[in-house]
Amino acid sequence: xxxxxxxxxxxxxxxxxxxxxxxxxxxxxxxxxxxxxxxxxxxxxxxxxxxxxxxxxxxxxxxxxxxxxxxxxxxxxxxxxxxxxxxxxxxxxxxxxxxxxxxxxxxxxxxxxxxxxxxxxxxxxxxxxxxxxxxxxxxxxxxxxxxxxxxxxxxxxxxxxxxxxxxxxxxxxxxxxxxxxxxxxxxxxxxxxxxxxxxxxxxxxxxxxxxxxxxxxxxxxxxxx
Amino acid sequence: xxxxxxxxxxxxxxxxxxxxxxxxxxxxxxxxxxxxxxxxxxxxxxxxxxxxxxxxxxxxxxxxxxxxxxxxxxxxxxxxxxxxxxxxxxxxxxxxxxxxxxxxxxxxxxxxxxxxxxxxxxxxxxxxxxxxxxxxxxxxxxxxxxxxxxxxxxxxxxxxxxxxxxxxxxxxxxxxxxxxxxxxxxxxxxxxxxxxxxxxxx
Numbered sequence: 001x002x003x004x005x006x007x008x009x010x011x012x013x014x015x016x017x018x019x020x021x022x023x024x025x026x027x028x029x030x031x032x033x034x035x036x037x038x039x040x041x042x043x044x045x046x047x048x049x050x051x052x053x054x055x056x057x058x059x060x061x062x063x064x065x066x067x068x069x070x071x072x073x074x075x076x077x078x079x080x081x082x083x084x085x086x087x088x089x090x091x092x093x094x095x096x097x098x099x100x101x102x103x104x105x106x107x108x109x110x111x112x113x114x115x116x117x118x119x120x121x122x123x124x125x126x127x128x129x130x131x132x133x134x135x136x137x138x139x140x141x142x143x144x145x146x147x148x149x150x151x152x153x154x155x156x157x158x159x160x161x162x163x164x165x166x167x168x169x170x171x172x173x174x175x176x177x178x179x180x181x182x183x184x185x186x187x188x189x190x191x192x193x194x195x196x197x198x199x200x201x202x203x204x205x206x207x208x209x210x211x212x213x214x215x216x217x218x219x220x221x222x223x224x225x
Numbered sequence: 226x227x228x229x230x231x232x233x234x235x236x237x238x239x240x241x242x243x244x245x246x247x248x249x250x251x252x253x254x255x256x257x258x259x260x261x262x263x264x265x266x267x268x269x270x271x272x273x274x275x276x277x278x279x280x281x282x283x284x285x286x287x288x289x290x291x292x293x294x295x296x297x298x299x300x301x302x303x304x305x306x307x308x309x310x311x312x313x314x315x316x317x318x319x320x321x322x323x324x325x326x327x328x329x330x331x332x333x334x335x336x337x338x339x340x341x342x343x344x345x346x347x348x349x350x351x352x353x354x355x356x357x358x359x360x361x362x363x364x365x366x367x368x369x370x371x372x373x374x375x376x377x378x379x380x381x382x383x384x385x386x387x388x389x390x391x392x393x394x395x396x397x398x399x400x401x402x403x404x405x406x407x408x409x410x411x412x413x414x415x416x417x418x419x420x421x422x423x424x425x426x427x
Contacts, residue, residue, distance in 0.1 A: 001290070016295055016299070024306070028309060035312050038313065122398065123397050125394065
């Protein structure tokens with residue numbers, strides 16, 4: 001190879017690299033705002049879901065056990081008494097990567113709401129943790145237009161509401177959750193696992209247990225300060 | 226007619242997945258639902274079209290011994306454009322396709338077509354080639370996804386088909402992808418063999 005060839009190749013690669021870097025930075029600038037807005041909206045919607053009736057006052061991120069921990073403080077006025085509640089980010093490795101969720105708890109550690117933000121579990125098995133049980137069939141939707149009122153929260157997420165996060169949450173294998181099971185499960189502070197995806201269920205319950213411990217640590221830390 | 230042939234060859238005669246055997250990874254991974262397959266096709270076709278146009282436009286000035294890094298730079302730029310656009314305006318789609326959007330960079334269809342076709346042909350032909358290949362890729366993906374979604378999830382485009390029926394979960398998992406792809410390859414080869422047999426006997 002002649003030196004002139006090397007110089008020519010270098011120049012061409014540099015020019016192409018420069019053009020692509022320039023166009024990408026332009027693209028980044030256009031999309032930056034919508035992406036940030038999307039994430040903000042998603043977070044606010046999740047907070048409203050896990051802290052029904054409460055107003056979020058502030059967001060805090062602290063370092064506990066060398067990991068960062070984010071939680072939100074919310075309040076609600078009821079009969080002139082100000083009630084406090086917290087929401088926190090819980091995360092634990094599931095079957096296909098981390099399962100991240102937001103959990104809302106009140107002063108007695110009762111779970112007010114629970115929603116999964118991020119999961120990459122197996123479709124048809126673990127991914128059913130976010131699946132909304134829909135009985136709406138193809139024909140209903142397009143031909144008879146007989147749209148039944150859709151539920152927005154999956155049964156897996158709904159069953160956590162009302163449980164005590166301060167105590168260990170047991171896992172039972174009773175098949176898919178339905179409304180009649182609710183009282184029995186709450187009495188035993190248990191959830192029913194997704195069939196074929198006990199690892200996912202375990203990741204969620206453990207992340208809540210770890211998360212609530214971190215929350216209490218964070219709150220005592222705050223009082224000391 | 227010549228141009229039309231350039232376009233249509235990607236659908237059957239040189240179908241990227243079933244004949245050339247390239248781009249298998251996203252084919253097996255994202256065909257769990259029909260809507261995923263459609264979005265993946267749109268994303269891949271956009272990158273393929275962009276890279277084919279640029280590669281064919283600069284083919285005369287690119288030194289042959291550094292062509293691969295240049296092609297990869299072009300392809301990667303288009304992939305990031307797709308990724309950012311989806312993230313900003315179609316977050317649900319971005320979430321569903323996940324890692325397979327950035328992985329379009331290493332999709333053999335795109336580099337394969339840049340190397341084999343666009344670097345040797347005019348821009349118009351390269352555009353037709355990209356669209357044809359995209360259509361072939363899309364039709365194969367869509368067929369696979371429809372079969373897998375119906376059998377594995379009892380759904381189509383997210384709507385339940387038969388109320389109360391338990392689907393065969395294996396079809397939505399990795400083995401189901403291999404089964405379906407294998408059957409499609411078999412069907413394609415049978416049809417091809419029949420055609421050539423008829424031609425010989427005529």
